[in-house]
Amino acid sequence: MNTEILSHLADTLEARREAAAGSSYVASLFKQGEDAILKKVAEESAEVLLAAKDGDRLHLVREMADLWFHSMVLLAHHGLRPEDVLMELKRREGISGLDEKLARKPQP
Numbered sequence: 001m002n003t004e005i006l007s008h009l010a011d012t013l014e015a016r017r018e019a020a021a022g023s024s025y026v027a028s029l030f031k032q033g034e035d036a037i038l039k040k041v042a043e044e045s046a047e048v049l050l051a052a053k054d055g056d057r058l059h060l061v062r063e064m065a066d067l068w069f070h071s072m073v074l075l076a077h078h079g080l081r082p083e084d085v086l087m088e089l090k091r092r093e094g095i096s097g098l099d100e101k102l103a104r105k106p107q108p
């Protein structure tokens with residue numbers, strides 16, 4: 001399995017932007033607008049926290065999938081794709097989080 005599944009889902013999400021609200025869950029989210037999408041991202045984030053705490057790994061995977069899915073709807077709402085996030089992660093590859101944090105702080 002590779003990142004093709006993310007690209008394929010992104011294509012489906014883009015197609016739903018033109019679809020009638022009653023015809024699909026994603027189309028109805030797009031029609032409700034950004035606040036509705038953000039509300040779903042917040043709800044799914046909270047569900048990820050609860051799943052992590054209950055120690056059930058399958059539950060965590062399912063809630064994380066819900067969060068990734070709704071985050072991708074948010075990206076699509078802004079005309080962005082998962083490849084944009086993957087490129088940012090690629091750019092950060094090999095840069096230690098500690099070094100990056102130090103570089104941000106003004107030196108005394």
Ligand SMILES: N=c1c2ncn([C@@H]3O[C@H](COP(=O)(O)OP(=O)(O)OP(=O)(O)O)[C@@H](O)[C@H]3O)c2ncn1[C@@H]1O[C@H](COP(=O)(O)O)[C@@H](O)[C@H]1O
Pocket residue numbers: 009012016023024025026027065066069
């Ligand atoms: N990956 C998903 C996916 N993951 C989760 N969901 C839906 O996200 C919704 C919200 O999940 P919740 O757990 O919050 O359920 P809920 O409480 O019933 O939701 P609300 O009524 O509160 O919105 C549910 O209806 C899930 O079915 C998804 N819906 C669609 N997809 C993908 O998006 C494609 C397009 O979907 P449609 O637009 O529905 O055709 C599908 O073919 C799938 O590939």
